[in-house]
């Protein structure tokens with residue numbers, strides 16, 4: 001009896017001890033604070049759970065875990081370059097619209113090359129080190145997946161946005177153009193015929209672009225920068241796990257395959273009202289066109305509430321007395337404050353998550369990327385309103401402030417979403433750590449993968465089957481027509497003869 005208990009204990013130690021102190025590499029090479037904040041939160045969580053973590057990213061950690069389980073490979077040049085790009089005041093004038101923005105990224109593999117060619121990264125590649133798990137940020141950089149096979153680790157993907165056309169096919173996640181709006185299209189909820197048409201065209205164009213040009217070029221990078229390179233096709237569809245930063249409390253509910261885990265917001269563990277205005281970490285509100293800034297100031301001046309404005313300089317021309325400026329605000333703490341009546345935001349994923357978490361209604365002024373979709377989703381969920389940047393004026397902003405602050409429905413809706421977001425079986429960080437360790441324990445967890453990953457994109461969408469049916473119907477029609485014409489002309493000639 002005792003012996004068998006001992007054996008069970010030993011066995012479980014053997015099986016479940018395997019994930020203790022794993023070596024984990026995180027590849028988060030995108031110079032965007034919102035990608036970094038979530039990625040580093042996850043990796044720090046893993047380090048604090050006792051794993052030995054190495055992170056490749058443009059930024060360094062201000063409060064790294066102390067006990068020798070945290071190493072950073074910082075690519076400062078990428079951060080500098082991106083900072084310069086966002087200094088550009090033209091960003092507000094010439095905003096690339098959603099799909100164009102997407103295809104711009106899709107046809108630009110400069111970032112991936114910069115990372116792979118970087119001397120620090122090349123050092124790591126040639127160090128002979130091994131990793132148990134390689135976590136790669138899913139963001140137009142599929143060549144990075146070769147790190148997993150190079151270092152002999154299981155591949156885990158991390159996605160900062162809702163499942164999309166770049167991610168879904170890689171793990172066979174159900175995503176038909178009829179029900180699954182693309183992040184970049186800015187649609188949400190039920191789509192009209194016209195939206196489904198454009199959504200389908202976008203999906204097919206993406207699939208075509210990925211499978212002809214994009215993966216081909218990413219593969220060239222693998223061949224150039226890795227010794228004994230694999231082919232991209234061998235790593236592309238080989239992810240053991242996908243961690244996605246979206247949650248039904250905010251994004252629309254969608255089906256997911258078993259290896260895809262939705263774990264929203266790792267940052268959890270972190271008399272007059274206030275209006276909080278911030279365009280996020282990338283955009284500089286000092287670069288706002290003057291007439292837009294004036295519109296904001298005039299609208300704010302009329303209000304009795306205090307306004308907190310994230311502003312990058314010391315002074316602001318024409319600053320009203322109720323407007324307080326700050327180069328940086330502790331956003332979480334501000335949103336958590338009961339006096340905050342409304343958050344005027346660009347609609348970035350991180351900001352929308354935080355606002356839902358704290359139950360603050362929003363006025364969203366989306367600028368680019370996924371912001372239009374987040375803004376539209378927020379409006380459909382009744383937790384705020386969208387103010388298109390081109391329509392921003394003193395009058396439009398004033399009337400929306402009136403509406404969102406005085407109509408209680410926005411606050412009630414967002415409070416309800418907030419309770420949904422916080423009602424969870426396990427904390428998001430614990431969930432992510434559990435599943436990463438699960439992948440290690442079960443040697444890549446191949447059993448979580450769906451069996452139809454071999455389908456090509458046109459097979460997945462049944463284009464070959466519909467093509468065949470169409471061809472068959474056309475042939476049948478033509479044959480029937482030929483036979484008919486033939487028979488008819490014969491009966492006619494016979495009739496003519498009898499006449």
Ligand SMILES: *[C@@H]1O[C@H](CO)[C@@H](O)[C@H](O)[C@H]1NC(C)=O
Pocket residue numbers: 047048049050051065066067069
């Ligand atoms: C590292 O430190 C954290 C606390 O910060 C602790 O929980 C963890 O067990 C430590 N890991 C190792 C490997 O000592």
Ligand SMILES: *[C@@H]1O[C@H](CO)[C@@H](O)[C@H](O)[C@H]1NC(C)=O
Pocket residue numbers: 052053067068069071129
């Ligand atoms: C973590 O990995 C690094 C790099 O391989 C190594 O130098 C360090 O000693 C490891 N730390 C622990 C606590 O095992």
Ligand SMILES: *[C@@H]1O[C@H](CO)[C@@H](O)[C@H](O)[C@H]1NC(C)=O
Pocket residue numbers: 148149153154155230234235238240443444445
């Ligand atoms: C694919 O993933 C499995 C499980 O992680 C791993 O054993 C295998 O080596 C990977 N294949 C390649 C080409 O990396």
